[in-house]
Amino acid sequence: MTGFEDLANLRLCAGAIDGTFVHIKKPALWGDTYWCYKNFIAIIMLAVCDHRCQFTFVDVGRAGCVGDAFTYRESSLRRLITSGEWLSEYAEDLDGVTVKPYLIGDSAFPLEQQLLKCYDRPTVPHHIRFNRALTSTRQKIENAFGFLKGRWHILTDNYIRDPGFMKDVSLVCAALHNVCQRANCEYNSTWTVEEGNYVRVGPPLPQAPVHELMGGGDVRYTIAQTL
Template sequence: METCTALTSVLREDYLKTPSTISEWKAVAKDFADKWHFPHCLGAIDGKHIFIQPPAKSGSMFHNYKSRFSIILMAVVDANYKFLYASAGTQGRVSDAGVFAHSDLKHAMDTGMLSFPPADTLPHTDAMMPYMLVGDEAYPLRADLMKPYPLRNLNQNQRIYNYRLSRARRVVENAFGILANRFRVFRTTICLDPDKVVTILFACLCLHNFLRHHSADAYVPPGYIDCEDANHQLMEGAWRREGGLQSVSMGQARNPSVEAKKQRDVLCQYFVSPAGSVSWQEHMV
């Protein structure tokens, strides 16, 4: 515990620091636009279970839908598989939407504490669009958090939007996969109290970002993470064959605002327009 606490203390300020200025956030968004063709994206968000032994006298508090005991790691990841934000310790019975609803991240987004850039026009258009995170269907649809269309009765444009969002969101799946397979303690049941597991977890998150920055090729060699071939077909990374962390239960977030729905529709139209389309997307849906 002393070593993990020291690692976090030394590394966290430089290697696990959430952007706090407009210019820092715009640099994140530029990487998503350049690498994953998703404009105005400030990060991909997801949650995973970290399995633990049942804490004494905790009843069913940490008991999850997989009939195991866990705490939840919720994180935001940039286009280069680095963690920008992490929250850990919530009991495993809580859904993704529940974790987000009670997180300091949501509070900071609601109150403008994160200094997200102001809305700007989408590239090569006059359409105004806020900057946003991207998440899966478990998260709430908000002006600052886009999610897929429900899978029922999708039209072609909506399928393309879902493909483009999924392509950007894949970075968070890969970041969790790298973490679990490089720090393999997370692939087991950790026999420690939840607060000690959180201490280990944050030390590993700091080391992950440190190694991504200083030893990227050695830490994540070619073929280890998902990539695309010359035709943009997905080639799954080696970490998927080794196994990864388990997803949090699908507690659906409901009642999105009319504004958020309109924003998703604008993005959908942008992705099928000459200004926002990519040449291969029709073949992927």
């Protein structure tokens, strides 16, 4: 959290979350469900990273058609957060609002007490400042995916049809990525694959529903006021 705060002054940010697609060949069973919106066959990798682009959580293996928000909603990560087992130890009272450590995501994710995203069509200064801070901080997960797929092209070009085996391959690559990041291994920019293979490009996704009962709006407003 200290590392993320140093980047853009976002208090209590515990990680950046996003999803990326891992290429596979069409499986024999339920193959059409693995067709993703980018028009190739894939499984989804949902991941959280820290300010050093190291993965702190990875969920991989779901069919490419289901999307990031569904994967998050059904993940053990969300269950652990909402149950209070994760990200509940360092809550602070900011202007009368209890703010727990939270993740930051893009517009595909729901706005919740511990998952914040940008304001849609910001019009006031503190909304604009918040969006700028969140966007620059969230770039860490995009960088992490870029390094991951740049080092291990098997995630973007392979002949693997078994989603279960590709899940294992992906987890091993994510673990090796963390080893490289911790050891400050050199990364050659020529390794980087086409950007569309690891981040969303094109028009922004529609805003996912705002779950105000989860307190996301109050927390976002409170954090925005600190910038």
